[in-house]
Structures are given as structure tokens and as C-alpha cells.
Amino acid sequence: MTDASETANDFTTSEEPPIRVMALHALLYCPRLFYLEEVEGLYEADDRVYAGRRLHEERVPKLDDDSRELRSFEVSSDSIGLFGKVDAARIRDGGWVAYEHKKGRCKRASSSDKTPMAWPSDRMQVAAYAMLLEEQLGQSVTEGRIRYHQDNVTVCVPIDDAIRAEVHAAVEMMRQLRRSDDRPPVTDNEKLCRRCSLRVVCLPEEERITTQPEGERDRATLFPSRRDRRTLHVTTVPATVKRSARQLHIETEESTKKVPMEQVDAVVLYGGAQITSQAIAGCVYEKIAVQWVTAGGRVTGMVETPGRVRQRIRQFTALTSPDVCLQLARVTVVAKIQFQLQYLLRGTRGNENARAAVQPDIEMIRRAVSRAEKSESIDSLRGEEGIAARHYFASFNHLLTDRVAESLRMNGRTKHPPRDRLNCLLSFGYSMIFGLVQRTILTIGLEPSFGYFHQPRSTAPPLVMDVMELFRTLLWEMPLVGSLNRGQWDETADFEICPGHVWLSDEGRKKAIKLFEMRLTESYRHPHTEQSLEYGRMVELELRLLEKEWSGASGGFGQLRIR
Ligand code: SF4
Incomplete structure (x- = not known):
């Protein structure tokens, strides 16, 4: 039996726990x-943070004399309200001095006066360590020293009343x-x-x-436009994903493929593909999502890292407001219908026969979007969404060229299970979008079960269902129709035809995954930020913009459109 007092999380006190000294830097x-x-x-540790950590591990120099020294030790104080790890403390001129080591350059007094100085946050940090050291040793510490390795200089910081007051004020603010x-x-x-x-x-x-007036807006954006990692889809059975050091090994009967973990953002296991506990633990540590998917594409589970409490409290608070839900649902449904409308218009441009055939459906979809824009209830939005979908899929075959075989066209939209090849492809693609949206929601710390439009009627988390509506046309229907028109699908080899339903074969599944992953690397100019970024980054950007809808900067979510 485990004694509760032995567990790492201490839930026994409601007092203010100390804050790490490093947080002063951030403050x-x-x-x-x-x-x-x-x-x-x-x-998020970026390169500079990692470089700093390495410095602390490698370059805190040893003393070349017999002075007393303490190196890299923990200090904590409830009364000061801080804890941390002092790089070093040494006896100098009869008293203890706290040392901090910094990789970068020091501050200079001015452009003409090159006297080395400490940066304000470094000064505050070394003062905090000196105060903690003082309390721990029970001896006065009146000086801190900061070593700036890039300039090879040491700056002395007197620990006087003024800086002590600054540390206390900073702790109170934190x-x-x-x-x-x-x-x-x-x-x-x-x-x-x-x-x-x-x-x-x-x-x-x-x-x-979102918050600045139109004329003053700076369109520069700091959101990365490309994915620096890729998703590892394991479709072969039998296959086992193992881990060795910082590499994932995908072992099949024929071969072993090795992939560095820093190149992977998610591992998706299809059908009976296996993964070891060590590989799962490594993925959790490296913030790599692990997701299980049936051979048919249905997401069945995922390794979930602990959620972020404050983020989720804000989400719950916002999404219990009917007004907020209605506004977000309206934005989402209007965007979805606009995608369908624009795609039908674009897909039949220059083809008079096809345009004439779809025109009645286009008119009905136009009316649906116009009503949705003014809709005052979730139920009526659901109705408009359904009307638009009916007319969209009634015209969907007209997006295909005459060269596409009859067997690859749809006979109305069918799902659970799909009854023809095109419906099978659509459903599999939507499942991939579902998986991507779910992974991204969990990665950024939101709660997938708490949405604003879909009802929690099935096991599918409503927020995932809500947000994926923005991406069905953009991420799957458009590339899929393109691939069908290019003749990339084999009506025999890519499908398994069973009584009453159609599945993708192994070959077909690999082809669909490849098409989807290719789409994620294509670029699109976001109408809100005016930034050109990969579709693979778009889901995260939209989710972060969604979170801003209830975090003080609304108006950016759901503005995606086909140009
Ligand atoms: S990116 Fe955000 S957290 Fe970082 S400095 Fe700017 S406002 Fe502050």
C-alpha cells in the first residue's frame, strides 16, 4: 500500500507554496x-534555455584555492516565498558570496561607458539567492556575483536593503x-x-x-509558419514502436526504421500496431502525442498529459455562457457553409454544364449561410448546417471530372459505415482531421470534452467535433477531389468491398495518409493574421485564436475562407 504522505503531490496545505527563483526572471x-x-x-525550453542549462551543468568552474565552497545546492524559504538552486556560494573576505553563472553578455553602463553591469533580472535573481542562502546558513550574505561567460567578466551586486525590498515586492506581485x-x-x-x-x-x-485600431496594426507575426516536426503513422501490422535513447524504432517483420524523437510531434498507431511502455514514457517526456486509431480510421484513445487548470477554468467559464456558445457556433457554422459554397463555385468555374447542374444547390447553400449569419439559436444553426450539407453533397460529384470512374463517385453521403468508395475516403479523411484536432487541443492544454456547438451524445469530444468543422473542406475534401481528378485512386487495390460497407485496403490507407500529410505541408495565407503558413500549423493557430475569444482578444477565430 502507498502511504499518501509519500506521494510527490502535497495537497495537505492551503498556504502559498514558494515560487522558484527563476520565475523572477520571467516576471x-x-x-x-x-x-x-x-x-x-x-x-517551453528553447535553444537559449537549453544552452543556459548546459552551462550550469558544464562550466561552473572549480576553485583553484582552498576556500570553502558550496556548489549547485537547493535553497528554499517559506518566509521569503522562494526556492531554487544556487550555482555556487563561496567564502570571500570572511563572508559568504552567492554566485550566478550566465552564458550571455553583461549589460554596459552606456554606449560610451563600457563599465560592466548586471541585467536587472540577473541582479534580482542573485539577490534572491543571497537572501535564501543567508536564511539557510544563518549568516549574513552581503554580496552576490554574476559571471557573464561570453564577456568573461564578473559583476558584483551589493545585497542592500533596497534590493531586498525589490525582491519582496516581486514575490508579492507573483x-x-x-x-x-x-x-x-x-x-x-x-x-x-x-x-x-x-x-x-x-x-x-x-x-x-485584434485589439489595435485598423490603421495601427502591425501584421508581423511570431507564430511559426512551418511544422518543425512530423507525425509518425504506423500502419503496418505487426509493427512495434520501441525507444532507444532519443530515437523511436519502428520494428516490422521486414525491417527496423529509426526516427529521432525531436523530429516527431505525434505517433499514430493504426489497427494492431504496438508501442512499448518505454516508448510511451519517452513520448510523454518529449511532449509527443500517442494516439490509437482503428484500421478504419476511428480514433479510440490517446495518451493524455495533465491538463492546465487555469486554461480549463477559463474555458469552462466561457463555454457555460449560452451567448458565448452561440457566437462561436455561428462563426463556425458560417465558416463551414462558406467553405462548401466557395468550393462548389470554384470547383465548377469554367465548366458550364457542371455549374448549371449545381446552381440550384448553390442557391440553397447561399440562403442557408445568410440565415446562419443572423441565427439566434444553436438549434437553428444546426438546421442551416444540415440544409447546406445536404445540398453540398448532392452536388459533390460535379466537382469530379468526367474521367473519374462511376465507382469512385458517391451515391449520397453515407457514414457509419460508408457504403461506397468516395464516402469511405471522406470518412477516413475526416477521422484524420479529428485525430489532428484532438491531439492539438490536448497539446495546447484545452479540454476536448467541453465544446460550444456539438452535444455530448457520443464518445466523440464536442470541442473536437466543433473545431474540425473548419477544416473538412480545406484539409480533406479539396485535396481528395484533386487526387481523384488526377486518377490517383485504384478502385480495386485501394478498397475492400464488404456487404453493406467499404473500407480502405492497406494500400489505400497509406495513400490517404500520404495525401493528408502532403496537404499539411502546403501553405495558405491566413485572412486574420495575413501570414502565410502551412496547413499543419493552421489547426494550432485556430485553436489558440479560439482560446483568445475568451481570454480578452476576440475576433480572430473562424475567419478562414477559400480564396
Ligand atoms: S510573447 Fe507574450 S509572454 Fe512573451 S514577452 Fe511577449 S507578451 Fe510577454
Whole structure:
């Protein structure tokens, strides 16, 4: 039996737990950065952070004399309200001195006076360590020293009453921020954002676009336009994903393929593909999603890392408001119907016969979108969505050229199970979008079960169902129709025809996954941010814009359209 007192999480006290000294750095840099890291737990170590860690591990030099020294040790104080790890403490001139080691350059007094100085956040940090050290040793510590390795200089910081008061004030500010449910506003100093490790999560430029007047908007964006990792789809059975050091090994009967973990954002296991506990643990550590999917494409499970409490509280609070839900549902349904309308218009442009055939459906979809824009209830939005879908799929075959075989056309939309090849392809693609949206929702810390439009009637999480509506046409219907028109599908080899339903064969499944992954690497100009970015980044951007709808900067979500 496990004694509760032995567990790592201590839930026995309601007092303010101490805050790590490193958080002072974030606070002085930008209070919002402190909040994202320390309150929401969105800590992202970028290259500079890793470089700093290596420095602390490798380059804190040993003393070349017999002075007393303490190296890399933990200090904590409830009364000061901080804890951390001091790089080193040494006896100098009869008293203890706290040392901090920094990889970068020191501050200079001015452009003409090159006297080395400490950066404000470094000064505060070494003062905090000195105060903690003082309490722990029971001896006065009146000096801190910061070693800037790039300049090879050491800056002395007197630990006087003024800096002690600054540390106490900073701790009080951090405590107040920690009690708040709301993120502080983005900083006015845009230069800070360009070097900020959490710019991808914070999206400061996207927030400024929403909150600044039209004429003053800066369209620069700090959201990365490309995915730097790719999804590993394991479709072969039998296959087992194992881990060795920081590599994933995909072992099949024929071969073993090795993939560095830093190149992978998710492992998706189809059918009976296996993964070892070690590989799962490694994926969790490296923030790689692991998802199980049936051979038919239905997502059945996922490794879920702990959610972010403050983010989810804000989500729950917002999505219990009927007005917020209606507004978001309206944006989503209008966007979805607009996609269908624009795609039918675009797909039949220049083809008089096809355009004439789809025109009645186009008119009905136009009316549906116009009513949806003014809709005042979720039920009526559902009705307009259904009307538009009926007319869209009634005309869907007209998006295909005459060269596409009759067997690859649809006979009305059928699902659960799909009854023809085209419906089978549509359903499999929608499942891939579902999986991508679900992974992204969990990765950014939202709760997939709490949505604004779909009802929790099945096991499918409503927020995933809600958000994927934005991507059906863009991420799957368009590339799929393109591939059908290019003759890329084999009506025999790519499908398994069973009584009453059609599945993809192994070959067909691989082809569909490849087509989807290719689509994710294509670029699109986002109408809200005016940034050109890969479709693979679009889902994350939309979800972060969705979160901003209830975090003080609304208006950016659901603006995607076909040009
Ligand atoms: S991106 Fe800018 S506003 Fe956001 S946390 Fe970083 S510095 Fe602050």
C-alpha cells in the first residue's frame, strides 16, 4: 500500500507554496511570461534555455584555492516565498558570496561607458539567492556575483536593503498574479516578444491585430509558419514502436526504421500496431502525442498529459455562457457553409454544364449561410448546417471530372459505415482531421470534452467535433477531389468491398495518409493574421485564436475562407 504522505503531490496545505527563483526572471521580462510559465505551466525550453542549462551543468568552474565552497545546492524559504538552486556560494573576505553563472553578455553602463553591469533580472535573481542562502546558513550574505561567460567578466551586486525590498515586492506581485484567473495583457514592448520563448503560445502579434485600431496594426507575426516536426503513422501490422535513447524504432517483420524523437510531434498507431511502455514514457517526456486509431480510421484513445487548470477554468467559464456558445457556433457554422459554397463555385468555374447542374444547390447553400449569419439559436444553426450539407453533397460529384470512374463517385453521403468508395475516403479523411484536432487541443492544454456547438451524445469530444468543422473542406475534401481528378485512386487495390460497407485496403490507407500529410505541408495565407503558413500549423493557430475569444482578444477565430 502507498502511504499518501509519500506521494510527490502535497495537497495537505492551503498556504502559498514558494515560487522558484527563476520565475523572477520571467516576471521582470514580462508579467504575462511569468503567468504562462508559472501559473499555466506552459514552460517551453528553447535553444537559449537549453544552452543556459548546459552551462550550469558544464562550466561552473572549480576553485583553484582552498576556500570553502558550496556548489549547485537547493535553497528554499517559506518566509521569503522562494526556492531554487544556487550555482555556487563561496567564502570571500570572511563572508559568504552567492554566485550566478550566465552564458550571455553583461549589460554596459552606456554606449560610451563600457563599465560592466548586471541585467536587472540577473541582479534580482542573485539577490534572491543571497537572501535564501543567508536564511539557510544563518549568516549574513552581503554580496552576490554574476559571471557573464561570453564577456568573461564578473559583476558584483551589493545585497542592500533596497534590493531586498525589490525582491519582496516581486514575490508579492507573483503571488497576486498566481491568484488571478486571467492572463496579464501582452507587453507594449514588441522587441521583448521577438526573443520570448513562449511567443508561439502567447501569440502577441495576433492579439495586437485584434485589439489595435485598423490603421495601427502591425501584421508581423511570431507564430511559426512551418511544422518543425512530423507525425509518425504506423500502419503496418505487426509493427512495434520501441525507444532507444532519443530515437523511436519502428520494428516490422521486414525491417527496423529509426526516427529521432525531436523530429516527431505525434505517433499514430493504426489497427494492431504496438508501442512499448518505454516508448510511451519517452513520448510523454518529449511532449509527443500517442494516439490509437482503428484500421478504419476511428480514433479510440490517446495518451493524455495533465491538463492546465487555469486554461480549463477559463474555458469552462466561457463555454457555460449560452451567448458565448452561440457566437462561436455561428462563426463556425458560417465558416463551414462558406467553405462548401466557395468550393462548389470554384470547383465548377469554367465548366458550364457542371455549374448549371449545381446552381440550384448553390442557391440553397447561399440562403442557408445568410440565415446562419443572423441565427439566434444553436438549434437553428444546426438546421442551416444540415440544409447546406445536404445540398453540398448532392452536388459533390460535379466537382469530379468526367474521367473519374462511376465507382469512385458517391451515391449520397453515407457514414457509419460508408457504403461506397468516395464516402469511405471522406470518412477516413475526416477521422484524420479529428485525430489532428484532438491531439492539438490536448497539446495546447484545452479540454476536448467541453465544446460550444456539438452535444455530448457520443464518445466523440464536442470541442473536437466543433473545431474540425473548419477544416473538412480545406484539409480533406479539396485535396481528395484533386487526387481523384488526377486518377490517383485504384478502385480495386485501394478498397475492400464488404456487404453493406467499404473500407480502405492497406494500400489505400497509406495513400490517404500520404495525401493528408502532403496537404499539411502546403501553405495558405491566413485572412486574420495575413501570414502565410502551412496547413499543419493552421489547426494550432485556430485553436489558440479560439482560446483568445475568451481570454480578452476576440475576433480572430473562424475567419478562414477559400480564396
Ligand atoms: S510573447 Fe511577449 S507578451 Fe507574450 S509572454 Fe512573451 S514577452 Fe510577454
